[in-house]
Amino acid sequence: MELHDNPFSPFAFKVRAALYEKGCGFEKREVLRHADRERLLGLNPRGEVPALVDGDTVVFDSKLICAYLEERFPEPPLLPKDPAGRARCRQLELKADTEIDACLIVLATLKLFRPEVAGQHPGALDRAAEIWQRHCAFLEEALAGRDWFADDFSLADIALAPHFASAAFVGFPVGAEQPALAAWVERVSQRASVQQATREMAEGFAQSQADPDSMFDTNRLHWRNDRIEALLRCGLGRWLLDELDADRAFLSPIP
Numbered sequence: 001m002e003l004h005d006n007p008f009s010p011f012a013f014k015v016r017a018a019l020y021e022k023g024c025g026f027e028k029r030e031v032l033r034h035a036d037r038e039r040l041l042g043l044n045p046r047g048e049v050p051a052l053v054d055g056d057t058v059v060f061d062s063k064l065i066c067a068y069l070e071e072r073f074p075e076p077p078l079l080p081k082d083p084a085g086r087a088r089c090r091q092l093e094l095k096a097d098t099e100i101d102a103c104l105i106v107l108a109t110l111k112l113f114r115p116e117v118a119g120q121h122p123g124a125l126d127r128a129a130e131i132w133q134r135h136c137a138f139l140e141e142a143l144a145g146r147d148w149f150a151d152d153f154s155l156a157d158i159a160l161a162p163h164f165a166s167a168a169f170v171g172f173p174v175g176a177e178q179p180a181l182a183a184w185v186e187r188v189s190q191r192a193s194v195q196q197a198t199r200e201m202a203e204g205f206a207q208s209q210a211d212p213d214s215m216f217d218t219n220r221l222h223w224r225n226d227r228i229e230a231l232l233r234c235g236l237g238r239w240l241l242d243e244l245d246a247d248r249a250f251l252s253p254i255p
């Protein structure tokens with residue numbers, strides 16, 4: 001199996017951690033530089049990482065890859081056995097992939113990638129921080145006294161984990177007002193699969209910063225579906241249109 005990804009991506013993190021949990025061997029075919037984009041487009045016409053190649057089968061979109069891995073390598077399971085538990089995990093995975101990722105990418109843009117935008121758009125950072133707090137409050141309740149988001153460690157924990165590593169990195173660690181969530185962050189960060197994927201994510205970011213041909217360019221950011229909605233919620237819709245006009249932003253290609 002080959003995994004075409006960029007370790008800096010939270011979606012790649014999720015797939016890598018799932019593969020480490022399942023103990024599946026795979027070859028890392030990283031997509032780090034502009035020169036790698038053609039190879040990626042040949043696998044995923046949306047030009048997004050990750051993409052998995054298993055013999056003649058190509059799967060893209062991290063939640064579809066994780067669903068494929070669960071069926072292909074059922075042991076150890078990363079989803080509960082009962083349908084209700086599975087639905088709950090998938091719902092949390094979806095929340096991580098859509099709303100939580102999108103909120104954090106806006107926070108990272110304002111705090112880290114393009115801090116000047118926060119100065120030009122007063123209120124955007126406060127709005128994004130408020131939305132982040134609402135997601136944390138939701139997750140605090142969802143834990144409801146459990147160690148993990150399901151009865152055992154699951155795909156829901158794996159999907160949420162990279163976002164909390166990123167949140168701490170951009171200056172939004174979970175605070176004392178969410179003690180169960182803060183304890184979960186501690187617990188999940190001790191998991192070997194999560195530790196390995198976190199290390200790779202940090203190395204991927206450092207590498208992308210040092211490489212002038214890096215596909216991840218903070219001066220030309222990629223925006224898509226949920227992330228665009230998050231920009232709109234924070235009053236950055238017109239900013240995105242200006243960025244697109246100036247070719248400082250781009251959308252996923254039409255498949």
Ligand SMILES: N[C@@H](CCC(=O)N[C@@H](CS)C(=O)NCC(=O)O)C(=O)O
Pocket residue numbers: 008009010011047048049050060061062063097215216222224
């Ligand atoms: N829904 C997709 C989203 C994947 C995605 O947004 N990947 C981003 C990196 S985080 C990407 O490849 N962007 C294209 C680029 O940066 O050129 C998934 O779950 O795999």
